Amino acid sequence: MAGITGKDAVLTEYAQRLETLDAPKGRSLTQDAVRRLARNKAAVVSIFVVVFIILFAFVGPYFLPWTYDKIDWTGIRKPPNFEAGHFVGTDQNGRDMLARIMQGTQMSLIVAGVATLVSVCIGIIYGAVAGYFGGKVDAVMMRFVDIMYALPYILFVIILVVMFGRNPVLLFVGIGCLEWLTMARIVRGQTLSIKEREFVEAAKAGGAKPWTIITRHIVPNLTGPVVIYSTLTIPEIILTESFLSYLGLGVQEPQTSLGTLISFGSPVAETLPWMLIGPAVVLVSLLLALTYIGDGLRDALDPKDR
Amino acid sequence: MFGYVTRRVLSAIPIALIAVTACFFILRLAPGGPFDGERALPPTTLANLRAHYNLDLPLIQQYFIYVWRLLQGDFGPSMVYNDFTVAEMLWIGLPFTLMLGFSAFIIGTIVGLVAGALSAVNQNKWPDYVLVLLVMIGLVVPNFLMAAIMQLVFGVYLDWFPAGGWQAGSIPHLVLPITVLVLPHAGRTARLMRGSMIEVLGTNYVRTAKSKGLGQRLILARHAIKPALLPVVSYLGPGLSYLLTGSLVVEQVFALPGIGKYFISAALNRDYGLVLGTTILYMFIILAVNLLVDIIYAWLDPKVRYS
Numbered sequence A: 001m002a003g004i005t006g007k008d009a010v011l012t013e014y015a016q017r018l019e020t021l022d023a024p025k026g027r028s029l030t031q032d033a034v035r036r037l038a039r040n041k042a043a044v045v046s047i048f049v050v051v052f053i054i055l056f057a058f059v060g061p062y063f064l065p066w067t068y069d070k071i072d073w074t075g076i077r078k079p080p081n082f083e084a085g086h087f088v089g090t091d092q093n094g095r096d097m098l099a100r101i102m103q104g105t106q107m108s109l110i111v112a113g114v115a116t117l118v119s120v121c122i123g124i125i126y127g128a129v130a131g132y133f134g135g136k137v138d139a140v141m142m143r144f145v146d147i148m149y150a151l152p153y154i155l156f157v158i159i160l161v162v163m164f165g166r167n168p169v170l171l172f173v174g175i176g177c178l179e180w181l182t183m184a185r186i187v188r189g190q191t192l193s194i195k196e197r198e199f200v201e202a203a204k205a206g207g208a209k210p211w212t213i214i215t216r217h218i219v220p221n222l223t224g225p226v227v228i229y230s231t232l233t234i235p236e237i238i239l240t241e242s243f244l245s246y247l248g249l250g251v252q253e254p255q256t257s258l259g260t261l262i263s264f265g266s267p268v269a270e271t272l273p274w275m276l277i278g279p280a281v282v283l284v285s286l287l288l289a290l291t292y293i294g295d296g297l298r299d300a301l302d303p304k305d306r
Numbered sequence B: 001m002f003g004y005v006t007r008r009v010l011s012a013i014p015i016a017l018i019a020v021t022a023c024f025f026i027l028r029l030a031p032g033g034p035f036d037g038e039r040a041l042p043p044t045t046l047a048n049l050r051a052h053y054n055l056d057l058p059l060i061q062q063y064f065i066y067v068w069r070l071l072q073g074d075f076g077p078s079m080v081y082n083d084f085t086v087a088e089m090l091w092i093g094l095p096f097t098l099m100l101g102f103s104a105f106i107i108g109t110i111v112g113l114v115a116g117a118l119s120a121v122n123q124n125k126w127p128d129y130v131l132v133l134l135v136m137i138g139l140v141v142p143n144f145l146m147a148a149i150m151q152l153v154f155g156v157y158l159d160w161f162p163a164g165g166w167q168a169g170s171i172p173h174l175v176l177p178i179t180v181l182v183l184p185h186a187g188r189t190a191r192l193m194r195g196s197m198i199e200v201l202g203t204n205y206v207r208t209a210k211s212k213g214l215g216q217r218l219i220l221a222r223h224a225i226k227p228a229l230l231p232v233v234s235y236l237g238p239g240l241s242y243l244l245t246g247s248l249v250v251e252q253v254f255a256l257p258g259i260g261k262y263f264i265s266a267a268l269n270r271d272y273g274l275v276l277g278t279t280i281l282y283m284f285i286i287l288a289v290n291l292l293v294d295i296i297y298a299w300l301d302p303k304v305r306y307s
Helices: A007-019 A029-039 A041-058 A097-133 A135-150 A153-163 A168-178 A180-194 A198-205 A210-246 A258-268 A274-301 B002-029 B043-052 B059-071 B086-121 B126-140 B143-157 B172-201 B204-211 B216-253 B260-268 B272-300 B302-306
Strands: none
Touching: A029 A041, A029 A274, A041 A097, A041 A274, A097 A135, A097 A168, A097 A180, A097 A210, A097 A258, A097 A274, A135 A180, A135 B002, A135 B216, A153 A168, A153 A210, A153 B002, A153 B260, A153 B272, A168 A180, A168 A210, A180 A210, A198 A210, A210 A258, A210 A274, A210 B143, A210 B216, A258 A274, A258 B143, A274 B126, A274 B143, B002 B059, B002 B272, B086 B126, B086 B172, B086 B216, B086 B260, B086 B272, B126 B172, B143 B172, B143 B216, B172 B216, B204 B216, B216 B260, B216 B272, B260 B272
């Protein structure tokens, strides 16, 4: 039989090459995705931009002569002055703008990280439970999501933040609670198809409890869409945070965030332009880069869109 | 179709009620009150004030009084602006906010749809690249930053339009605020429209239409536009919600007389009546638009109607 298709010969040759370690290797799904991402120029550039901004925010302050809350009494409202170490000028209180921009970026990134984590956790659990149990539970839970979608919920967050004081933790959690809706919808949709698969049936036959099935068998299979959607959530959250900060409801002085800096910079932009330009450039490039990365990841991980 | 509409209208009622309840209790359970001033009021005055606004009754009773009055269209008094009732204040600001919001909504939706469709039809040619870049800018630049840039460039340096304020009937005063509101909405709409249009243009029935010799224009008008609109239509509800949030900022930055202007200061002053009134009004506008969107959706997609 060996001679008809030549299969055995090919396989034997392949086995030999495997032993000598020069066999053509297969590519895993992850490797495929990484290659597709690396071919997307906008996404690659964006990754470098984001890494640069993160380093800028967290490492940059160590290289500056001024800290974000130090007042230079000789340099109030001064344009960039390299001799005094104010590379992008000072604000009305004589604080170094570059140091403040770095601190503000740090704050915005931390809020984005924590709030994204909160929203991803809520979204996954909610969506997985609704999708897994289905029926009435699903109908009620998704109806609730529809309702939340329809409400001007940023007003609720404003009310919450104003009423319970400007606690940074509340800000994180509040924004996180705001952004989980789409995640829940996506996770539910995926769960509906995953729960019909054989391995879930096997787990059920083996006597696993629903909670175990959800955490051990369903959630790990959601990684792709969750990663894509989380990267798209981060810019949304940075926007929401800067919006709240702009309204004066975000972090408190002397700490600052990009939104706060812009809100102080925009009224005086005509006379002290350096107070607006710096934070605006950082915020816009950060948001632009994150959006491009999210799009790139979606194209790379989700083959059906191509 | 009539049954569907009735069901949707009926299902909006409990939503509104839940939202009013949530809002009421969040506000009341929070620490602080409308009469915490710099200087503490004498206890008897405070007691009289609280009694006047029914704040001394049990919370649950206050809630029922509020809802009962609300059903009769009475939003109660403002606790900080003593000379006005909430309904009067909202009534002054509402026409302006609606005018601003809906002009931006309509302009933004049309611009977004046209831009998205153009960009999908010219996929990966230069009009597409230019439009995608513009859309990105609209999406990424936050409205408060865009407002500042617009004021500075068109209001101060070029001096084409007034940088803020409002005179009744003056169109130039509206150009900048509406532009700031339109950009992100148009951006999101265009992005959705581009995606769904590209998907529709790749389907089998469009290929069939092409192969039987229909012109590009006819294919778009007869076969492509309607199904491509579906995801966009379902975005319009949340889209309006974003837009109204944006109008909070725009009304403040451009000093415009809408209802958003009072919201932040009212929340900071614990002016329960005014905060609740504004939130409820926003919510009703959004619910009404969502209802309209659902009905349009059912008209576009028969599957929804009969499920």
